Amino acid sequence: MNQATYTGVLDLAAGAFLLAAVLIVWRRELRAIVRMLAAQGVALATIPLTVGMYQKDAALVVVGVVVLLLRAVVLPLLLARAVGTEDHERRESTPLVNTTASLLITAGLTVLAYAVTRPIIDLDPSPATRAVPAAFAVILIAVFVMVSRRRALSQAVGFMMLDNGIAATAFLITSGVPLIVELGASLDVLFAVLVLGLLTGHMRRTFGGTDLDQLRELRD
Amino acid sequence: MSWIGKIGRVGRIVEPAPDAPEAAIVPPTGVTGSLQLRHVDCGSCNGCELEITSAFSPVYDAERFGARLVASPRHADALLATGVVTHNMRQPLLNTLKAIPEPRIVIAVGDCAVNGGVFTKGYGVVGTVGDVVPVDVEIPGCPPTPQQIITALRSVTGR
């Protein structure tokens, strides 16, 4: 593929990646959030695939395929199973920060991300590095989601967004990470999600809900 | 998006339109095929209301003949009056008619509105709609079927 399309696709992927994060903050239905996470996984996988094809790097393409399978298919499915069957579990009913405020905070975080990653871009302004701010913004947004959401599942989503963001940053800056590293990271996430699934199951049995504030009752 | 499939499966459920009836009155403004209605319940048992509602439902779809229910009498051309006129609704009925810009027509829907029906000489009843305001079109029936209502409306819209 030529330079122009490469840049275009990469920018689009970064934009979609960031947009998915924003929508995860925006929406409240857990199912919709999980769907967004899958979309984000696709966008994430696009990055190594594009870079791989552009640089004729087979390993990267393989990594991309693995990422696609894991983040866009396996993990969302696991989460969707964990979303649970009771109605009151389907929504992030009352986040600690109301939606309007969290959207504005997200805006602030994005701007911040652009500000702090400016030096990295100036190091070598290539199409890949110019997409780094989006990835970094996703990291910040993910942390914010983990801070501001009540449901254990939203927390899990936040955690996976965090990992997506880190992975994207890695791909964009180093234009590809070794296969084994990527696999290791992904496996960590896999285990984490499984553990979270167990935890939410236990919580639901114990408290009849996955509102993390109820964990306070476990104190002393 | 299971709705899209639903829409595709359902398709058009509107019943085919019978050919237009002869005009009961000449369209007041000389423009055919446009009739905004303001509905006033003068003391009805809500049977007529149900039929009016279904007349505007997808099955009968009175809108395809240019009839539409509006919120404000200022936007309306015709008053759709149902039920016998009770003491409490007499003045509101008059006020509503006054609020409709000329030229305006009054359509009495249902036996109660036309001739008092079962409520004639009730202690709270002033009389039929015709006793209070001049009626142009009458739709008999208790309640009239949506088809009847639509026929009457078409005879007014001339479409």
Place this chain on the structure above:
Amino acid sequence: MTTTIDASPAAPALGEGPRAARRSIDGPALSGGLTAILGAIGLALGLSVIFGEPRQLRIGWLLPLVGVRLDLDPLGGVFVAATGAVAIAVGIYAVGYARREHWARFPLVTLPLFVAGMLLVPAAGSVTTFLLAWELMAATSLILVLSEHRRKEVRCAGVFYAVMTQLGFVFILIALVVLSAAGGGDAFTTIEANVDNLTQGPRNAIFLLTVLGFGSKAGLLPLHAWLPKAHPEAPSPVSALMSAAMVNMGIYGIIRIDLQLLAPGPHWWGLTLMIFGAVSAVFGVLQASVATDLKQLLAYSTTENMGLITLALGAATLLTSSGAPTVAAIALTAALLHLLSHAAFKTLGFLAAGSVLAATGLRDLDKLGGLARRMPVTTVMFGIAALGASGLPLGAGFVSEWLLLQSLIHAPHDSITLVALAMPLSVGAVALTTGLGIAAMVKAFGVGFLARPRSAAAEAAREAPKSMLAGMTLAAAACVVFAIAPVLLSPTLQRVLAVLPRVGGDSAGPQIETILRLPGVAGSISPGLLAAALVIAILLALALARWGRRHRPPVAVTPLWASGADSLSPRMQYTATSFAEPLQRVFDDILRPDTNVEVTHFAESQYLVERVSYRTLMADPVEQRFYTPVVQAVTSWAQLVRRAHTGSVHLYLAYGAAGLLIVLLVAR
């Protein structure tokens, strides 16, 4: 040659005023006329300086050591001219107003003095003279604020104002003293000559102090709190003078010291100004959009507009320091133009509010309404002012806000990250300000003047007397000029920009002609043609509405549609409070209104409600969080001091002596 002209402002005011009051044959006419004459002199002088050569005046004997020194350059000239123009309108208006309100002789005397003080501030050529004129302005304005001192709120506002303005004065004093000490001279010219060998440390100190001090006079956060208290409580002509002319002096100080003498500073200078401006603008307009007191609403809108101006100044500074003088010139033009147009429409607004107040005795929008039929001229006047304040096309504020936005979106974004981040955010702030400003002004005009009266007092309103209308008409004419023919001001702005080379003033500014074009960036607008085209379009629409009228029955006048009921009572209308309720709910987190609803049920059944009382209190959150603790601390400290006051004269004398000794020992 200039001596006679230039000395005249102060002198006759001192002479004429008291005599006028003593003879008390028509003091209002004399005082108002004097104010207007002073204004006319100021206007003429300012214009002559802008287009002629600078004027100097030294009066050595008037002040020991340094003497009074007046230098008037185009920058000072434009402020003198603006103040003068405001003073003309207010002076004419004050004649009728003072008659209606039966002013005492003290405010009558002080009004011209206040104008004289404001005319002297921009003319001051040396630090000492500047501080002197500043204090004259502050003291006279305080007296005028207190002129209705029988009301408790007025006294409270007066105290607040006195404290705040003196606090600001302390900042300014320190800053200017440091400046003149470092600049090696008392005169601004001397300082300007050797300001370049001033190190960065004192520069920063002076910058911060002046921004705080002058900012408090311009009503910028966080030192704004006096403004929404003092401006509404003052008599309306005074509110107009304070809100349209006096706040400008704060901006003048910032421009003179920070932009003319010290600029260009580091990036954070411009950024600081922008942040101060943006926060003040958004906060002010937010308070204005939920305010229900007409004059308080206008006062908050003053904070908003001063914030916008400061934002523009900050943008100019930042852009110059990041190497974009052309865009900086646009921002600077926006600031000056907005300052002038704000002076015009705010004068008009307060004067119109004053005639409403004089006619009904009401400032509370919840009780007003229906004035359009009773006071048509005043209504039109306030409409013009509100249109200007809302920054819509055909309004006085439109062109300047358009310039500001243009300067923000054309900033060079690939140079410095700071600029690239500051500009979008400030565009958002400016946009939010305009949006909420529209809401606030629609509320003020619609609820206050349209619909039906909500109280007997509003019902009985009468149109204002001739002189008040004349004063308002002048201001309205100015508004119209700003709205559709800003081309008339372009030579003035060019000359003023020329004396501000340090913030890009020397580069080619925007060419304001019938079509306003921006050099360097592609952007153009033509308020005059736009207005004409809109009028034509409206006529076309009216013509369209005549289509098919042959078939129409004659026009009918009917009662309002009351959903079937016979009539609507005025109490069914939306009030200002209910009109702003959605906005208040949207911005609940910032405004923190104190609302409580009391529902009293019937004794028989809890399902039947006897009475519902809803009360909401809009307190300035900054005031609550920021001022109250300070005030409490000061009071507690004062309690300590109080112990020393035993009431014995000897003890007090002893204190004095001790103090003297200490001073002598220290000064040795």
Place this chain on the structure above:
Amino acid sequence: MSALAVAAAALQVVGVLAGAPLVVGGMRQVRARLEGRAGGGIGQPWRDLRKQLRKQQITPRGTTVVFALAPAVVAGSSLLIAAIVPIIALGSPLDSVADLFGVVGLLFLGTVALTLAGIDTGTAFGGMGSSREITIAALVEPTILLAIFALSVPGQSANLAAIVSATANNPEQLVSPGSLLAFVALAIVIIAETGRLPVDNPSTHLELTMIHEAMVLEYAGPKLALVEWASSMRLTVLLALVANLFFPWGIAGADPSLLAVLIGLASIAVKVVVLAGLLAAGEVFIAKLRLFRVPELLAGSFLLALLAVTASYFLGTPTS
């Protein structure tokens, strides 16, 4: 500018005048079909307009000239926008008179006029509608201006002709995240500004859920016709504006030939029809938002607009 350019501008105005009711009719028709109904036909709004224009004009007691003039102001501002915006050809004689900011200003001028009219009636519903409308307008403004900002970055100008021609010259910037985000943000605010679902329900009969309708409850006959006409023209002009800002293909140049003008007319007609159809089809699937959830929507679109600006700063323009 040539005589043909002026003719094209005039054609824009006439086209919007004549086409706006048809656009609304078409949208109603799409909705009707998706609901399984037959619908009143595309010409229905025109019938209603002609009928309203022949009905009696009513002046409610106590209303002032504001109430009487507001419809003309709304319609006039929409007409003026139609004359300024590049719909058929780029070189409108009024192009240098107002840029995108000016157009937005005119839009809000119309909104304010109608709002004041709603207050002027002095009915509870009028005040309610005005209060809600102005709240939404105040929150829409930041988004709309930021979106303009994002659009003006590539063309280095907020002049409409400049933006459109910049997009037409290098269309690959359309797929950049900046312009995509700007498109979404602008679409949301236009939906809010023209009172479509999910912000406002144009076909509601329930006063308590009304926003736009509540303000015009008192209008009758020709004035009502003018109001309805104006709101449809607003919608049409804004759709055309979006169409040309993001898909400028087929628009005639600054100095067009007759053929070019005709092509421009056809292409804009197609674009507007497509956009309107999509809008109507989308509206079938959504319900009206609670009034106090609307700020969430607008905050979201504000965020998108901000992202659009930052993205077009950092991604779109090569940092060099």
